[in-house]
Amino acid sequence: MHGPGRHGDFEKGAAAGFQHPRDPPDLHEGRQGPNPRPGALRLPAGAAPAEGRAGIRRSARRARKTHHRSRRRGHPAMKTQALGAAPVTPAADAQAVVKSSKSNFVLSFLALPPEQREGISHFYALSRVVDDAVDEHGSEEAERLLNFWREEIAACYSGTPTHPVTRAMQGTVRRFEIPQRYLELLVEGCEMDLRKQRYENFQELYEYCYRVAGVIGLVCMKIFGLGGKEAEESAVDLGLALQLTNILRDIKVDAGLGRVYIPQEEIRRFGLQEQDLLAGKMQPKLLPLLQFQAERAQGYFDRAFAAMKQFPHKPLIAAWIMGKTYRQILKKIRAKGFDVFTRPIKLSKWQKSWIALRERFF
Secondary structure, three states, X not given: OOOOOOOOOHHHHHHOOOOOOOOOOOOOOOOOOOOOOOOOOOOOOOOOOOOOOOOOEXXXXXXXXXXXXXXXXXXXXXXXXXXXXXXXOHHHHHHHHHHOOOOOOHHHHOOOOXXXXXXXXXXXXXXXXXXXXXXXXXXXXXXXXXXHHHHHHHHHHHOOOOOHHHHHHHHHHHHHOOOHHHHHHHXXXXXXXXXXXXXXXXXXXXXXXXXXXXXXXXXXXXXHOOOOHHHHHHHHHHHHHHHHHHHHHOHHHHHHOOOEOOOHHHHHHOOOOHHHHHOOOOOHHHHHHHHHHHHHHHHHHHHHHHXXXXXXXXXXXXXXXXXXXXXXXXXXXXXXXXXXXXXXXXXXXXXXXXXXXXXXXX
């Protein structure tokens, strides 16, 4: 994600009417006090999540789909092995999930030291199989699978997981002290896609993005060995930037799944109807709305990168690679005149490799 001359910066987005969501209550049990920044999601401990989910989903759902949230294809852990079957080895099975992926995230893992690379691969495998539980199954089976993964996550912290992916993840949560609530929120986010296919405003969308992408950033920071408020805030901002880029890029893909992530209030604000997006073709009248979505994503990139510069570069190499890869996708969307309908917008292997090499060696 290199950027064009910042085609839409955060201040422009604010001038156009964009505002961060008001300070919400805390989603994380045990966290007290007011929200330290606009946009961070907070709900009372134990509160029910906002209705619905869709993402890594793409990042997440891609690391949720590649999105979510494009969405995923099947992984060996889900397709070739029954949920309760005996595994080969947990680590090998998790690595098989990673190797089967076409995600933009995977290349960034190579920049990490072996222990961190193993940890993030285990987490990536978990996020993928949880995401695929929704993307590749009917609602009844998806509910069953999500409940299975909830039980497996709980067993990571107080028991013995039965699936190879979660057996591998158990060592990772212990080694890097990953809070159980982070993984629970990820499942809640995926569950939203079963119940919520539309978002009225950005506050609602933020709650979804926080679960499927912001939480992924928080887990990554644990694995990278960085903590504190500034590190956590930069992780959430980067996760939001990636997810919002995915949402913009995958409008047509998501529409085919019956999902519209662009807030309904914003569609109306720009004088449009949902059908204008569902039509699946670029029209001049869509341009202001799509530019607005890009400006918001760019604003999260800007804020995340500004915060990340306060930390040593080496621990965050993987985050920089992920962030700049997706920022380059956003730049390409702009260069294509925001036509995210005619053909998929993606980077070549050479472009992704160059970003990774530049961050690692220059």
